[in-house]
Amino acid sequence: MSRGTILITGASSGLGAEMARQFAGLGYDLGLCARRTERLDELRAEILAAHPDRTVSVRRLDVTDDAAVFTVFDEFAAEFGTIDRVIVNAGLGKGAPLGTGRHDANRETAVVNFLAALAQSEAALKIFRAQGSGHLVMISSVSALRGMPKTLTTYAATKAGVAALAEGVRAEAIAGVDVSVIYPGYIRSEMNDRVKHQPKFMVDAETGVRAMVTAIEKRRVRAYVPGWPWRPVGFALRVLPLPLVRKLM
Structure with missing residues (x-):
């Protein structure tokens, strides 16, 4: 018997794909979407081989296409x-x-990480308001806790925006709707796998995502994951002078 249905965007690789594997293992049915449908098809086959009693539906989605976001979310809701x-x-x-x-790279990051997150939140909350229930989970980053230098400046700003967006929804206290913000630390994924100098405290995807899934299942309002060292680091990031923040990150 299914424990419920989870829709995950950006599910073709990295943290999204690993979350899909782990939530399927917990008994959830899945709606998975991303641009790379061949990766989604492979992931679906892998999950069903391990959990044949689960339902896994996949759809192509470019999250920067606002109309497509609403269409795909509504299609998943109708299907499940x-x-x-x-x-x-x-x-x-x-x-x-x-x-x-x-500017092109920074703008693209801003569009994908914040404007597209806004569209996804709108589409999700439209469904949740109609249902009278739902759990909105926003994946932010520990880099969102302070302004970050150099290549991280725009990325950190977009992830701070995602967290603020979630807090605003939570402040509205929509009946039956829970909102969580997850602040991952350094978790190995396709996004950072090609970085020459891997940062301190990097953990493998399975370990890092397990901490994310645990926090999501508990419907934590906010969670720094993995808990060690990111809970204390998260506190330090909020209070340390910027020169020390640069050294810490």
Whole structure:
């Protein structure tokens, strides 16, 4: 018997794909969407081989296409009858120091990470309001806690925007709707796998996502994951002077 239905965006790789594997293992049916449908098809086959009693539906979605976001979310809701949880996970890690001629990369990151997250939140909450229930999960980043230098400046700003968006929805206290913000630390994924100098405290995807899934299942309002060292680091990031923040990150 299914524990419910979860819709995950950006599910073709990285944290999204690993969340799909782990939530399927917990007994959830899944609506998975991303641009790369061949990756989604492979993930669906993998999950069903391990959990043949689950239902996994996949659809192509470019989250920067607002109309497509609403269409795909509504199609999943019609197919499953209800969507119990939406995880706004699709994201982009491009970026360059401001003023260095790469406005295109920074703008693309802003569009994917914030404007597209806004559309996904709107589409999810439209469904939840109609149902009278739902759990909106926004994937932010520990980098969102302070302004970050150089290539992280735009990325951190977009992830701070995602967290603020979620807090605003929570402040509205929509009947039957829970809102969680997850602040992952350094978790190995396709987004950062090609980085030459891997940062301190990096954990593998399975370990990091397990911490994310645990926090989501508890419907935590906010969670820094994995808990060690990111709970204390998260506190430090909020209070330390910027020169120390640069060294810490």
